[in-house]
Amino acid sequence: MLIIKNATVVNFSPPEFHKGWDLVIEDGMIAAAGPGASEGLTAKEVWDMEGAIVHPGLVCSHNHFYSGLSRGILAEIKPTPDFVSVLKNLWWRLDKAIDRDILKSSALVCSLDAIRNGTTAVIDHHASPSFVEGSLSVLKDSFEKTGLRGMSCYETTDRNGLAEMEAGVAENIRMAREIDREKEQGTWSGLYEAHIGAHAPFTVPESGLKLLREAVEKTGRGIHIHAAEDRYDASYSHHHYGEDLLVRLDRNGLLNSKALIVHGLYLSKEDRKILDERNSFLVVNFRSNMNNNVGTQNHVGTVKNAALGTDGIGSDMWEEFKFAYFKHKDTGGPLWPGDFLNFLHNGNILLERNFDSRFGRIEKGYKADLVVSDYLPPTPLKAENIAGHIAFGLSATSVRSVIINGKVVMKDRIFPTELNVKEIYSEAREDASRLWENMNQLKD
Structure with a gap:
């Protein structure tokens, strides 16, 4: 179980904006979502968002x-x-x-x-x-x-x-x-x-x-x-x-x-x-x-x-x-x-x-595919203007942590240690050079 506390929850469709929500994530699903949703529960991992935005992936x-x-x-x-x-x-x-x-x-x-x-x-x-x-x-x-x-x-x-x-x-x-x-x-x-x-x-x-x-x-x-x-x-x-x-x-x-x-x-x-x-x-x-x-x-x-x-x-x-x-x-x-x-x-x-599952909302019964984004809006952020903040503000640089199927796949912009990211990218550069050379060797 993962508990996320004190989140600013943003849903995209229909657009919603909720302050001070807790999320309970278990077995790949959102088990509970709302004010005080984690009350009385204990979990191995608890995140305090301190008002940071959590939205669907x-x-x-x-x-x-x-x-x-x-x-x-x-x-x-x-x-x-x-x-x-x-x-x-x-x-x-x-x-x-x-x-x-x-x-x-x-x-x-x-x-x-x-x-x-x-x-x-x-x-x-x-x-x-x-x-x-x-x-x-x-x-x-x-x-x-x-x-x-x-x-x-x-x-x-x-x-x-x-x-x-x-x-x-x-x-x-x-x-x-x-x-x-x-x-x-x-x-x-x-x-x-x-x-x-x-x-x-x-x-x-x-x-x-x-x-x-x-x-x-x-x-x-x-x-x-x-x-x-x-x-x-x-x-x-x-x-x-x-x-x-x-x-x-x-x-x-x-x-x-x-x-x-x-x-x-x-x-x-x-x-x-x-x-x-x-x-x-x-x-x-x-x-x-x-x-x-x-x-x-x-x-x-x-x-x-x-x-x-x-x-x-x-x-x-x-x-x-x-x-x-x-x-x-x-x-x-x-x-x-x-x-x-x-x-x-x-x-x-x-x-x-x-x-054969429900996706795309932070709500009980939906798949726990979630993103924590660091975004400090310079103007009021409301349900009615979420799309405008995306068009003119939010970006990939805002992404801090990612959860997919209830599993933390990136936390604080760091991937799990079992993924040797530097090695993966090093091998990719070598394979890219070989790919380009293979292309040059192909006959029409």
């Missing part, structure tokens, strides 16, 4: 942990004048250069960075064509070793041939079944779940969509796929299949309440209608869209379910929130910080649909 609803060693990349990269060139000359060379050790380093540093930023859950999307079978287990091990909650999937695609496409589907199924066995045996950590992954409709033929549908049906999981990130994807679908993107995915039985559609800049009106009818989610990634010069996301306020991701640009959701809001306003968008706080919070709905 943040969720990154789309990420690429395989890209963690691309920061400051020094590899020979041909010109990238358009979206397809960015994929072919950078990302599809990088993912092909990944081996087991490189992936392990990338996943570990990404997990630590997420926790350091107050991101307690990450929904990942993976690709490593030279290391398919077993790749999701490396990711799972990294999540569990650091204590990060999340999901991942393998990026099914035919861009390197049909055999690899089939191997990608098989890896998705393998991981889902591994988790199911752990649940049956009572050995599941409760931290890691699975999606069924695919790259994008323009790299998955009809035979691939059929395999993905079978995988979704066999495992009970949802599809996680990029769609309409660039006009090319939508045009390809019209050219080769005579259909809008999500019309095609829906015809193949891939859209349901666990489906996660990423980007969606060029979804048609019919696509968005289907997305809402199937209760699927759109995950938007403003910084990535800006970096790839693919356009601006204008649909985020028009769909039923929307959440925020980073598409591999780290796991700092405070920064993603700010970029998303300011880019939206820069293009004349009508939404306000409170709307984007709802999108950020909605990652918890994705967790609830996949983990």
Whole structure:
């Protein structure tokens, strides 16, 4: 049991502000929350917050942990004048250069960075064509070793041939079944779940969509796929299949309440209608869209379910929130910080649909995924202006301590001693250099 006393509790959706609350954390859950909630109880560990802010952990609803060693990349990269060139000359060379050790380093540093930023859950999307079978287990091990909650999937695609496409589907199924066995045996950590992954409709033929549908049906999981990130994807679908993107995915039985559609800049009106009818989610990634010069996301306020991701640009959701809001306003968008706080919070709905638990609030019966933040507001902090304080004040530098699934994974900005952080980062730098050299050695 962990007791947190005298906390200023902030909930994001609906927004709430409570002074002088106690929290009781037991068996991964919030067992009690409120004034005097810990009265008469004793615990091995008691924290006195002295009024510091405690809030729900943040969720990154789309990420690429395989890209963690691309920061400051020094590899020979041909010109990238358009979206397809960015994929072919950078990302599809990088993912092909990944081996087991490189992936392990990338996943570990990404997990630590997420926790350091107050991101307690990450929904990942993976690709490593030279290391398919077993790749999701490396990711799972990294999540569990650091204590990060999340999901991942393998990026099914035919861009390197049909055999690899089939191997990608098989890896998705393998991981889902591994988790199911752990649940049956009572050995599941409760931290890691699975999606069924695919790259994008323009790299998955009809035979691939059929395999993905079978995988979704066999495992009970949802599809996680990029769609309409660039006009090319939508045009390809019209050219080769005579259909809008999500019309095609829906015809193949891939859209349901666990489906996660990423980007969606060029979804048609019919696509968005289907997305809402199937209760699927759109995950938007403003910084990535800006970096790839693919356009601006204008649909985020028009769909039923929307959440925020980073598409591999780290796991700092405070920064993603700010970029998303300011880019939206820069293009004349009508939404306000409170709307984007709802999108950020909605990652918890994705967790609830996949983990069969309650997430995203400091309240009895919810998962104990919590963040302690040092933030001294220069103006009154109230329920009505929490989103404004995030947009213009709170940041990852405010994060002091992090609890995930009831376990302290970072306290006073220090990770547990069993995680040799310096060694992990030292190995990562060596693996990054090897990754870049592998990229240079790849032939077109």
